[in-house]
Amino acid sequence: MLARIILVLLVAVAAATSPTTAKRTGIVGKGKGAGKLSGKLAGKSSASSSVVGKLRLSMLKWYCEETASHAVERPCQNYNFMQKLRSAESPDVRKKLVQERSSSMPKDDAGRKKLALQSREGYLKMYKSYCAQSSPTNPAVCTNDSLKKVYDNMQKSIDTANSKA
Numbered sequence: 001m002l003a004r005i006i007l008v009l010l011v012a013v014a015a016a017t018s019p020t021t022a023k024r025t026g027i028v029g030k031g032k033g034a035g036k037l038s039g040k041l042a043g044k045s046s047a048s049s050s051v052v053g054k055l056r057l058s059m060l061k062w063y064c065e066e067t068a069s070h071a072v073e074r075p076c077q078n079y080n081f082m083q084k085l086r087s088a089e090s091p092d093v094r095k096k097l098v099q100e101r102s103s104s105m106p107k108d109d110a111g112r113k114k115l116a117l118q119s120r121e122g123y124l125k126m127y128k129s130y131c132a133q134s135s136p137t138n139p140a141v142c143t144n145d146s147l148k149k150v151y152d153n154m155q156k157s158i159d160t161a162n163s164k165a
Contacts, residue, residue, distance in 0.1 A: 063129065
């Protein structure tokens with residue numbers, strides 16, 4: 001479950017930055033099943049997921065770069081990892097970064113569930129903080145229906161997890 005959440009977030013951030021990122025990550029390509037990943041994850045067309053990805057990226061930049069005090073929170077850890085991954089100069093460096101990141105993740109179910117919950121809580125906190133501003137840099141983040149659905153579902157998921165605890 002955690003791997004799926006991280007994959008969804010990483011794909012969204014990767015799709016929002018540059019057209020070459022998709023080629024590097026293997027999301028766009030030729031052959032059977034090529035290009036289907038982003039559509040399956042978003043449940044809509046890739047154009048829709050691209051818009052959501054760009055909105056999410058503007059929110060991440062504000063939260064992680066302009067407000068440096070959030071650097072230890074999960075969304076910013078993921079964002080910083082993706083920035084390092086994108087700036088890696090070779091596939092070997094990218095592979096090493098992914099291996100290091102994977103080795104730092106919890107191995108047991110309880111640890112993965114806890115990390116997934118922390119991630120969802122962090123992303124929801126970021127969204128609420130961004131939209132609580134009197135005039136956010138990109139107000140479309142707070143009005144986009146697809147993004148609202150994502151964070152509404154995230155809130156439900158958090159509430160469910162907390163009620164079980």
